[in-house]
Amino acid sequence: MKPVRTEIVVIGVRERRTHALLLRLPGSVWALPGVDVPAGTTLEAAALSALEEQTGIRGPHLEQLYTFDRDGGAGVCVAHLCLVALERQALAPGPGVVEVRWFPMDDHPPLAGDAAAVLEYGRSRVRAKAAYAPIALQLLPESFTLGELQVVYEAVLDHDLDTRNFRRDVLQAGIVEATGASRADGPGRPAGLYRSGGGDFQVLARERRIARAIARAPGSDALRR
Amino acid sequence: MKPVRTEIVVIGVRERRTHALLLRLPGSVWALPGVDVPAGTTLEAAALSALEEQTGIRGPHLEQLYTFDRDGGAGVCVAHLCLVALERQALAPGPGVVEVRWFPMDDHPPLAGDAAAVLEYGRSRVRAKAAYAPIALQLLPESFTLGELQVVYEAVLDHDLDTRNFRRDVLQAGIVEATGASRADGPGRPAGLYRSGGGDFQVLARERRIARAIARAPGSDALRR
DNA sequence: TCAAAAGTGTTTCTCTTACACCCATGT
DNA sequence: ACATGGGTGTAAGAGAAACACTTTTGA
CATH class of the missing domain: 1.10.10.10 (Winged helix-like DNA-binding domain superfamily/Winged helix DNA-binding domain)
Structure with missing residues (x-):
């Protein structure tokens, strides 16, 4: 038994640059949207509801990215990728979220834990997929x-x-x-x-x-x- | 907190066909090698040791495939892919393992749970990788x-x-x-x-x-x- | 009338494909 | 001597890349 977490790399394009959606919790640095997945809830369901609660983004298509070990095997984090039409997204910071913002992919603030690596992994995947999927x-x-x-x-x-x-x-x-x-x-x-x-x-x-x-x-x- | 399992799709080539390594536990149908990952152990470490204990295969390179929900979100299973030089592998069924055998990829016995889907996913990945990796x-x-x-x-x-x-x-x-x-x-x-x-x-x-x-x-x- | 973005064909060259025969060994 | 797998080059066609100017609007 381990804690299973899910985090979502949300990517959009604005001003000719790819951007990622980050959020800040009280007293914390910037982080990816995410949540601990309760037993009995599927990974995708947990990711979708966390995304909606924390950022206001509803019902997008999610794709699983990779599962990372956390804290030397103490837990795992299943990362998802979410592509959205940035300009059309109204952001709504959920309860307990101080701020939600788009940052240029290669000009973002320091992130908690291994989030920067997760983000980069998401960017690579998008690039690779561009060759064979619309x-x-x-x-x-x-x-x-x-x-x-x-x-x-x-x-x-x-x-x-x-x-x-x-x-x-x-x-x-x-x-x-x-x-x-x-x-x-x-x-x-x-x-x-x-x-x-x-x-x-x-x-x-x-x-x-x-x-x-x-x-x-x-x-x-x-x-x- | 959820049970986190890992299973390994082991693939080799023999007689011009791709084969997968399957094992049988007492009173059970054929299944993929795998184990529940203890807290404090990383996914890859757990997969490697399970593989060695159950089949005798040592120290191969593993690649993570995908993380599947199990039993409607009750647990998760992180699938790995392992490519080996089939002819050189001596198989050694571990304690509690009745039999370990290579089966042609598209002519294998019925498998427990969603293992057939996991296997097929592994095959797709190998095919896709063949284009850009040796x-x-x-x-x-x-x-x-x-x-x-x-x-x-x-x-x-x-x-x-x-x-x-x-x-x-x-x-x-x-x-x-x-x-x-x-x-x-x-x-x-x-x-x-x-x-x-x-x-x-x-x-x-x-x-x-x-x-x-x-x-x-x-x-x-x-x-x- | 000028600045700004949209729209439009052709040519060249590189890469892909298809294809058939001789070579060295074991039996 | 023959059966078996190893090894080699070329020509024709398809796809990719590079390239510049005209059109339509708002300011």
Whole structure:
């Protein structure tokens, strides 16, 4: 018998950079959202309810990341990954939570325990998944421009992509489809709006160019042991 | 507080097929090696010692696979993956273990609980890793022929590879290096022996052909949620 | 009229694939 | 001598990468 904890790495993109959601408890340094999992509760259920109570984020898709030993085997912590459309999330610090904030992934305050390692693991996973799963769609609201989609990829991969190649690829793959509407905010030609197209991402060999970007990206070794 | 268990999917290759190591306890059906992890013991340490005690396999490299809920959240089970050079492993059923045996991965007896799902998860992971990590080297003894290496890949990927392309790729990548020695067993020209070359596997884009084979392979969706 | 973002095709080159025969040994 | 596995190169096609200008709007 051991204490089983779960923590959640919540990732979003803002201003061309990936951000992580952190929270501060009274008298404590910054930490990841998380909770001890009671017996009789599943890991995912515990993670979802902790996330909602502590940060106000409801019903996202969670993916299990890794299970870490804590305190030399005294307990374990099951880390989860959660991708959200940052701009659309209203944050609501729960009872006992002093503050909830987004921090740029590589410019965050000191974290409690091994949380920094957990965070980095989450970032590596997102990068690796970008090659074969349409993760960027989880990081954007329901409708978005192709420019926004590209920015999300560039932030996640930390690598610039060629606009023409990118547009051709995502359209040919059927990853996105035009809604017909368009949006003008600020100067510049209004951009067409798109939504998830349900196209099979991995069918398109073209996206291997993103796999290459990943291979070149820093920190990609973490998942490749 | 919950019971934390660990189980190990041990995989090897024999006769051109992937095999898994299973064991039988008295009055029980076949199951994966595993143990309840005592407080104060790390997951990996518990898994390693259970593996040695129950099957006689010592000191292999373990990789964490996934953490499963057990009995609706009553406990958790942290699955590990272990790749071994099957032919070189002497099996020694530990105290209380009736039998330890290798079974072809897709022709195994009924298993206790969710072990079949855990096993399948392990197989998917091996396949996925084959694209970017030299896993085949773990599945072979220290020195081996290129023919043996190719057979291992074909078994793992469940897909035939072109001999000339395969040899060119692994040699160019520096994955293996010739020992200079050669080996003649049975009829046929003696094969040169190779050892791990420490070459950076992922540097070589060529190995994408294996990534494709994976994409075509059955069951590859499991890891792509 | 200018600044700012959106949108659009083609060419070159590299990588992938497919493919067939001779070599060295054991029986 | 024959059966068995080891070992070798090339050519054609597909995919990836690099590349610059026109369009439409707000200020």
